[in-house]
Amino acid sequence: MKVKYLVALAAVLCASVSWAREPFVVKDIRVEGIQRTEAGTVFNYLPVKVGDVLDDEKAAASIKALYATGFFKDVRLESENGVLLVVVEERPAIAQITIVGAKEFEKDKLKEGLKQAGLAESRIFDRSMLDKAEQELKQQYLSRGKYAVKITTTTTPLDRNRVGINFQVDEGKTAKIRKINIVGNEAFKEKDLLSAFVLRTPGLLTWFTKEDQYSKQKLSADLESLRTYYLNRGHLEFSIESSQVSITPDMQDIYITVNIVEGPQYKVSDIKLAGELLLPEEELRKLIKLGSGDVFSRERLTESVKLITDRLGDDGYAFANVNASPQLDKEKQQVGFTFFIDPGRRVYVRRIHITGNNRTRDEVIRREMRQFEGGWYSTSKINRSKLRIDRLNYFLAVDVETPAVPNTTDQIDVNVQVKEKATGAVMFGAGYSNMEGIILSGSVAQDNIFGTGKFVNLMVNTGRVNKVYSLSYTDPYFTRHGVTGGFDIYKRVLNTSSLQSVMNFNTDTTGANFRVGIPLNENDSVQVGLGAENTVIELGPNSPQRNIDFVNKFGESTNNIPLTVSWRRDGRDSAIWTTSGHTQRVFAEAGMPGVDLTYYKVSYDHSWYYPLSDTFTLMLKGELGYGDGYNGKELPFFKNFFAGGNTSVRGYRISSLGPRDDNNRALGGNIRTVGNVEILFPMPGMKNDRSVRLSTFLDGGTVWGSGGARPEQEGMRYSAGIAVTWISPMGPLKVSVAQPINNQPGDNLQRFQFQFGQQF
Incomplete structure (x- = not known):
């Protein structure tokens, strides 16, 4: 695109030089050189009309506007006895796109991807778009582990100022993950850590699951799973220093190395409760799945926060906020937590809206609801209602949302959206x-x-x-x-x-x-x-x-x-x-x-x-x-x-x-x-x-x-x-x-x- 604008700018500068002449009143406008483009299209984009005075500024603007359409690769303005002559040279149109040698993907899906990149049949041919489309096509293969893919693009001129584009694809062999190394682990065996990974080396079913093919997104997810593995086992200071992915020169084998720092294992020292405790402290402590002397687990900490939030939700506090603040003692390798509880305002349900039930009557769904309109909000009743609707077995999916009512602080709506199936x-x-x-x-x-x-x-x-x-x-x-x-x-x-x-x-x-x-x-x-x-x-x-x-x-x-x-x-x-x-x-x-x-x-x-x-x-x-x-x-x-x-x-x-x-x-x-x-x-x-x-x-x-x-x-x-x-x-x-x-x-x-x- 930058190249196109530079060409247009150069053309405008040249036009400015060529139009360093006396302004004149445009009596008529004629267009020459068009083959596919309608003259009316040119007139629509041209900022000059019959009766206007054409000077150097308007001439430059006219050339710039026509270049900006992308339809033309050359534009000239000439004048003859008050007649403005617009001489253009059209860019070729794409008559056909062929893809040869593609086996990994369906050709229709590849063409759809090229279209998203700006390259499709009947569109104006643009060399920069072709380069972008070629890279997009290559990226599709890289995502499937085809690192040795070679794509050769040829354009063939056709009659009526058209071109045919051919992509010759040599897919090559799929690169496989040959080894995943974890460096720095002492507390756990490498095979136990790798069990948390989706990516793996070739095995019995990897030809079908494709889990032996490298993916940046999958590796990121696996690294987060590795972090979770350690945090659930008390290693609060665990960190991933780096991850390297290397591929052999023949583009066939991939090696992944993950460098980690485990850090010490922390145990829970004590648990405190703070904030507005609407429930007895003894009841709240029963909901906390961590106790003094336990090895820290992020999973159990998250579960504790959810249980307290849901319990407050049962009493109508739909927007309760529970935060667990840690207090780290690095010398003793202990961590204490203070659960700050902010229940917020108590809210009730204004309306229950049901959508997606084109065939099933509202009453069939509403009679399964355990949360009622006008009643205090209850998390357990909402969940029970969703489960009962699900068990009807009339729907492929059941989704429940509880948005706040605009301009209120104590009301919510319950939106039940179902996707019906053939019953x-x-x-x-x-x-x-x-x-x-x-x-x-x-x-x-x-x-x-x-x-x-x-x-x-x-x-x-x-x-x-x-x-x-x-x-x-x-x-x-x-x-x-x-x-x-x-x-x-x-x-x-x-x-x-x-x-x-x-x-x-x-x-x-x-x-x-x-x-x-x-x-x-x-x-x-x-x-x-x-x-x-x-x-x-x-x-x-x-x-x-x-x-x-x-x-x-x-x-x-x-x-x-x-x-x-x-x-x-x-x-x-x-x-x-x-x-x-x-x-x-x-x-x-x-x-x-x-x-x-x-x-x-x-x-x-x-x-x-x-x-x-x-x-x-x-x-x-x-x-x-x-x-x-x-x-x-x-x-x-x-x-x-x-x-x-x-x-x-x-x-x-x-x-x-x-x-x-x-x-x-x-x-x-x-x-x-x-x-x-x-x-x-x-x-x-x-x-x-x-x-x-x-x-x-x-x-x-x-x-x-x-x-x-x-x-x-x-x-x-x-x-x-x-x-x-x-x-x-x-x-x-x-x-x-x-x-x-x-x-x-x-x-x-x-x-x-x-x-x-x-x-x-």
Whole structure:
């Protein structure tokens, strides 16, 4: 740009010399030399009009104005009998931009980057812009560790004063981090310090994560993580003296050296409280996670400040200010803290504003709010409200802000912004095995019908194994106090003749069920259901003797009045992206006396989430189930527990574990146990994308039957593998690949399983 202005200035100076003549009145203006530019464009930029007096000053201004447009590389003014003649030479336009040899990036994205640098098709060609664009392109490759990249730029003149620009890219090989050295560490081993780094040397997965490629931003973040590591372990005077990054002459290997000064480890001497203490000092001290004699930790100090701030926020002090002032004793290597507390003014909530709910009604969200308009502000109520809205599972994201009301000192607003997701779904489930091929199932559901928060599910499954026709309805606020009500009407036809893993029998069950759910508190609820059903049984050839005995005893048609009672506790931090907390569920089903079937089944499952880091979450899940008959009757064989498949032990065919008959068909059992260990983490390179989550897992489980099983059928079965869950634009997709660990002869394996749903 500076070059362009210098040229324009030189032109103006030359023009000033050439126009050292008598001024004249402009009778007409003509433009010569234009090919693409309209004459009207020149007239618009020209500061001289017909009838004006053109002197040296206006002539210089005219030339300067036309140069400033960037359209022209030469401008001359001539006069002939009162006619002003503007003679221009246009700059060429960019007709096309081609990029050859680019593999690391998509060409469209590279062109978008060039456009941001000022270089794009149809724009005026500027050599300085070309140089800038070339550097920008090179910078893109440097950010990916392509330090050996070479970019050759050529411009080709075309007809009608146009040019074509070609970028020839030789990407070269990606430079890798070969060594990271930390110099000056004595208190901790280097490998422990490097565990806090994102950057690392090449490993098993770095080809995918790209963590072995140097990035200035990543190194800065790693150095801050290193500082945090030391500060959380008492090294208050820790400092990073320098960091050097060197690359070998062949641009292939990168070496990073970090020089640090650890400083001594400090312990906490005492804790004091000062300022306006609105709460009892004893209560405040319980919120402070540091005590006399403890090794100093910045993390626990920050947590203490937050706990005090949140506690004051529960009493309406939304703008409380808590500062921890340190008093350092370098000789004793001790540090004391004085917590200065300024609660500020107590504030109340003026209005609650809800945005983003284009489909969901306001009342559906507002009834989950625990913070009310006109009430004193409460941090815990705000957080609880956000969590309850999140658990509705109607939204991809829930954000809550509490801005102060302008021109007031004691009022705030609560702004709840939601991002809706598709809550209606046509679900398709599928599994594949060598013996059965592809198994399909489907259902139609709407979790938030007409934006009312009510749930409707219509299942029509016409698979060759399961035929299910059911209608379910749930009103989560059957009463205004949060009591839920709902019903289920169903017809289930089970045909196992095509399943070589399950004993051969058919059942046709028709029934209905009414449900009521009662919330006990914010996390706990109890649900009670009572129904009636009729089951028609048809035994196939070679049926097990116990099935034949059951039909002989009860007949081919049985009636049942099932009573169900369940208790559920949900303490997760989020239903959208769970990282901590747990869920528990106890479910009991019993066939009421006075009809054909009298039995009971009890099951318990517990899922526990623990954040291993900002990225990884550990999930532990356990399930136990037990069933039997009473009043001298037995547990119906079609009420048995089963295990195996993508909801229990992956890698084994659905419902195939446990006792089997002489034809190797699963019989099920009255005892079931399943355990899962899973590590959840985001897709590498997509940490902030909550639509995709990966996991590695270890599953184990089986069922036991009262009749016993052959030795090769007994015992737990285990599998390990990887899974991915993706909330795609087409619907939720779950895929798992599992490898059985201790499978025995006769086990039915199914290593690959997936489930896909089409949302609307």
